[in-house]
Amino acid sequence: MTILIIAEHDGVALKTATLNTIAAAEKIGGEIHVLVAGSDCGAVGQVAATATGVTRVLVADADHYGAQLAENLAALVVDQVRADSSFTHVLAPATAFGKNVLPRIAALLDSSQISDVTAIESPDTFERPFYAGNAVARLKSSDKVKVLSIRTTAFDPVSATGGSATVQSLAGGADLGLSQLAGREVVKLERPELTAATIIVSGGRGLGAADKFHAVLEPLADKLGAALGASRAAVDAGYAPNDYQVGQTGKIVAPQLYVAVGISGAIQHLAGMKDSKVIVAINKDAEAPIFQIADYGLVADLFVSVPELVSAL
Ligand code: FAD
Numbered sequence: 289m290t291i292l293i294i295a296e297h298d299g300v301a302l303k304t305a306t307l308n309t310i311a312a313a314e315k316i317g318g319e320i321h322v323l324v325a326g327s328d329c330g331a332v333g334q335v336a337a338t339a340t341g342v343t344r345v346l347v348a349d350a351d352h353y354g355a356q357l358a359e360n361l362a363a364l365v366v367d368q369v370r371a372d373s374s375f376t377h378v379l380a381p382a383t384a385f386g387k388n389v390l391p392r393i394a395a396l397l398d399s400s401q402i403s404d405v406t407a408i409e410s411p412d413t414f415e416r417p418f419y420a421g422n423a424v425a426r427l428k429s430s431d432k433v434k435v436l437s438i439r440t441t442a443f444d445p446v447s448a449t450g451g452s453a454t455v456q457s458l459a460g461g462a463d464l465g466l467s468q469l470a471g472r473e474v475v476k477l478e479r480p481e482l483t484a485a486t487i488i489v490s491g492g493r494g495l496g497a498a499d500k501f502h503a504v505l506e507p508l509a510d511k512l513g514a515a516l517g518a519s520r521a522a523v524d525a526g527y528a529p530n531d532y533q534v535g536q537t538g539k540i541v542a543p544q545l546y547v548a549v550g551i552s553g554a555i556q557h558l559a560g561m562k563d564s565k566v567i568v569a570i571n572k573d574a575e576a577p578i579f580q581i582a583d584y585g586l587v588a589d590l591f592v593s594v595p596e597l598v599s600a601l
Pocket residue numbers: 491492493494495518519520521522533534535536537538539549550551552553554555556557560570571572573576588589590591
């Protein structure tokens with residue numbers, strides 16, 4: 289039994305989501321191989337080789353893997369799986385990266401993908417939430433090769449050091465030419481990345497405007513060393529960029545501390561943050577559902593209470 293993990297990386301470093309995925313693979317058992325595909329990605333392969341639990345790293349280094357396009361990447365993964373019958377599982381994090389490439393792999397392998405796995409019961413039985421986290425399904429897969437996306441917040445990352453896997457170069461496949469990257473707009477974050485942050489300050493429609501969102505929340509985030517997040521209503525209203533969105537259709541986060549400011553607590557928002565270790569809610573409506581899951585709640589006007597909190601910190 290061998291598990292193939294598709295590494296998520298930026299060409300320089302391995303994303304923590306890959307370390308969470310390796311942790312899930314350890315619970316399945318068997319050998320863990322990590323596939324690093326990219327352009328000029330040899331250094332990432334070396335980094336992956338030191339992660340705890342990894343036995344082999346496969347590096348496919350070619351220009352046409354640089355953009356991580358799903359078509360070329362899926363073909364590469366499927367070629368590896370077909371060439372080596374010991375592969376029983378293909379795993380990737382349930383991030384935008386994994387969600388982009390895994391369904392194509394599952395379809396090519398004629399497997400039923402199991403998405404957003406939150407617990408491993410055995411090599412063929414897994415748990416995943418559905419109905420925005422209100423129910424948990426226990427699924428047994430009879431597929432020859434099981435294709436799983438892993439909810440990263442459900443598995444603590446393995447250590448990035450301590451391992452000594454062998455690193456092997458792959459010839460890779462040809463460029464299928466089915467798609468090409470026209471451009472990429474990367475938001476340069478001066479704050480911690482949302483999914484990796486230990487503290488998140490998140491704002492909702494209660495902030496009322498984009499300038500107020502930043503003027504009220506940024507000083508608090510600065511004081512706490514926090515990442516900024518937002519509800520979908522705040523994103524849709526243009527208060528915050530798209531990649532700030534937390535929730536069912538945004539990012540799933542589980543920081544040590546989540547401060548929800550002017551957020552009502554709709555189930556779609558809770559689906560993305562309810563596993564946070566400590567939840568603080570500031571809302572002027574004492575009946576707001578967010579208070580039902582908050583560890584600490586402050587019924588107050590945020591425009592008064594947040595500046596007061598900032599000056600008290
Ligand atoms: P509101 O519900 O309008 O709440 C604003 C809150 O601010 C209120 O509770 C109010 O009391 C408080 N407030 C106002 N003024 C002040 C003040 N001065 N001081 C203190 N408090 C104040 N939502 C997400 O967040 N993430 C998702 O991923 C997501 N996915 C969705 C997917 C689907 C399919 C659907 C249908 C919906 C989704 N939603 C998602 C939307 C979700 O249903 C809610 O509409 C949204 O979360 C509401 O955002 P909000 O809490 O900021 O706004």
